[in-house]
Amino acid sequence: MPKLLLVDDEALVRRSMQKTLLRKGFVVETAGNCTEGLETFKAAYNTDAPIDMALLDLNMPNFDGVPAHAAGLDLLTKLREIDPNLNAIVLTAYDEVDTAKNAVQRGARSYFVKGREQGLVDLINEILE
């Protein structure tokens, strides 16, 4: 089963998304901020079950613990330094064209506006196929 890393600072959003993805048969690791996310990714990286895809919230506390607009992109850059082929989707509450472009330029496979979790499941499957 594909292993996903879900990083989002809103606990309820994180849990809801995790449940939906678990229900669809994914293995889901979660983290509440950039630092935790990086650690979780590293911990899995050298095992025989590394992370297949990262789902990263755009707005959350950055590596200094300070809420930042595009902290998710900083985490994305760090993750792709470790695994240049990592598939990643950037999650956001809003539809922002510029940020979406930026996300893709920094290596994200897609940019997903939170709201309809079935849509996210379809997107993950599409990328992983």
Next chain:
Amino acid sequence: MTSTERQATLLSATLRVANNIASILDPQELLQRTVDIICDEFDFYYAGVFLLDEANEYAVLKAGRGKAGDAMLAEKHKLKVGGNSMIGASISSQHARIALDVGEEAIHFSNPHLPNTRSEMALPLTVGTKVLGAVTVQSEQEAAFSDDDISTLQGMADQLAIAIDNANQHAENQFLLAQAERRARLLDAANQVGRGVASILDLDELLPQTVDIICEAYNFYYAGVFLIDENKEYAVLRAGRGEAGKTMIKQNHRLKLGGNSMIGMAARERIARISLDVEGEDAFFRNPLLPDTRSEMALPLCTGTKCLGAVTVQSIEGNAFSDDDIQTLQTMADHLAIAINNANLLKELERTHAELLRTKTYEALSGATTEAIHWIGNKALPITTTAARMQEDLNEAELDMESLKEDLGMIVESATLIVEVKEALLGPARETAPRPVMLADLWLASAHHAGTSSEKLTVKSTPNTPLAIGDSVQLVRAFGNLLRNAEEAEASQITVETSLSENAGFVTTRISDNGVGIPEEMQDKIWASFFSTKGEGFKGMGLAACLHIISQLDGSIRVESEAEKGTTFIIELPAAETAPQADLSGTQKIALIAPEGEWADFMSASIENLSRDFNPKVDLLLLDEILAEKTLPTLEKLGEKTLILSAAPSVENITKYLQAGVKDVVLKPYTTEELKEVLG
């Protein structure tokens, strides 16, 4: 009359003239009295005094005896110096001329007002080498003047000349003195305007003050200040003296630049226009409100190459402006122009500032709105996604009850957060009821409500710290937010200290924690609603509410924080000047159950024989809300004698306590006056 008698008369006349000369400083009076004395004492037909005009060309009659004298004065009778008259000849030769029979005197000027003259004497009025005029003495008799007469009268004329010279000098001194006084007054006026120019930036104050000073100091009829309008078409009156000024301002009086007015010309040409007689002035605006103007001056108001307007100064006298006046007024106008320019610059600055403020306010509002939308969006998101998942799950053959319960719990939690925001936002905005409050006790109450453990929190108060003025319910809310803030920053120690502030009339209370601290770049933002450094879960309302509550109580709050070392919030609140006192004598047996501290000490000091034990025989048990939960189950029948005292009673708690059977729940008293009401 014998020659001896005549000599005595002459002597007495000489003395009388000498006395007059000594006492009369007014030249006109001196001359008239002299001619009268000469005629009365010597019994002459006529006497007159001539003085030289400014050009030394004519001898002008200044005093003459009787009707003939009056008539000649009215005719402005004058005789050419050196001409064919005895007066003219005596002045030009500086010697007395005597005609004992004027008919035979070649240079006698026959005068129709004095037909009976037979002898005439013309005596020059000289002081040193200077000749001032001449005296004429005339008789109806031929050969009327004896040698005694001549020498006596010449002596008199010499004295008169000295007196006239003195009087002239006196008049000149008076004139110089008046001029010096006027200069001093003008200087003072210039200073007054200068002071106003330096200190008043409001033109509506400065300009009327300036026109008043000009009119009062120079005693002018009218002064006004015109400023050029934005289109540079008109000079518009901005200040005018007196009722005429008021009326013109009301009528929006304005003059076209360069048009048919002195102001219009002065403002356009940037040079002063001065008319010493407006009747002959083409460029003169005849103003029906200023009918008496005879002289007018229009001075441009210029700074650098820019002309801002012009000042008009008007007088009811022709030829009213001296060079001094023109110079001092133009200097004053130059200073005024600088002040007007400054005021305009200030206005411009204020306009720019207001614009900037509007932009910033808009940015802040739009920023706050965006934050609020983000927040609500984030909190609402799990509701929709979880509900969608539940709908799907309910179609499954076998229901996963645990999962469904968890999903419902998530929906409830998200919805509750959204609902609570309303209270967090609106709570602090409720009307406050400030009263004297004990800050140390409010911190304990806040810790109780916020669930801060007493092991973590130390509350200290400097002895004799006065009560603060505040609303205890609101302050407990604010302090509770600060305690939660410290807990969320993972503090293991929280210290609160209350003391008299360095700012007179204030009490300071500081809350310090050893938590993670607030990064410097965040310290300005923490006061905004919906802003949280914590990310997850927290509402980001706490500090915004604190700021709101404390500002509403006329206090202030600021933060000092260092990353990883901790945070201190410093709050200043107005001090209560005196705590209202009341007499508390009574016979009730009262017991108090409250934690050790400042408030328990206050209660013990206020109520005589207050029992601090759990005593079942009391008439009234006062129970601090902080200990209510622990104590209530042990009260049994004492419950109905129990008053719960709360710094911040909430609807939920009041309901709970009343259901547990207590007598009442009341606001905690901090003064004997309030305590008396509670015991009442």
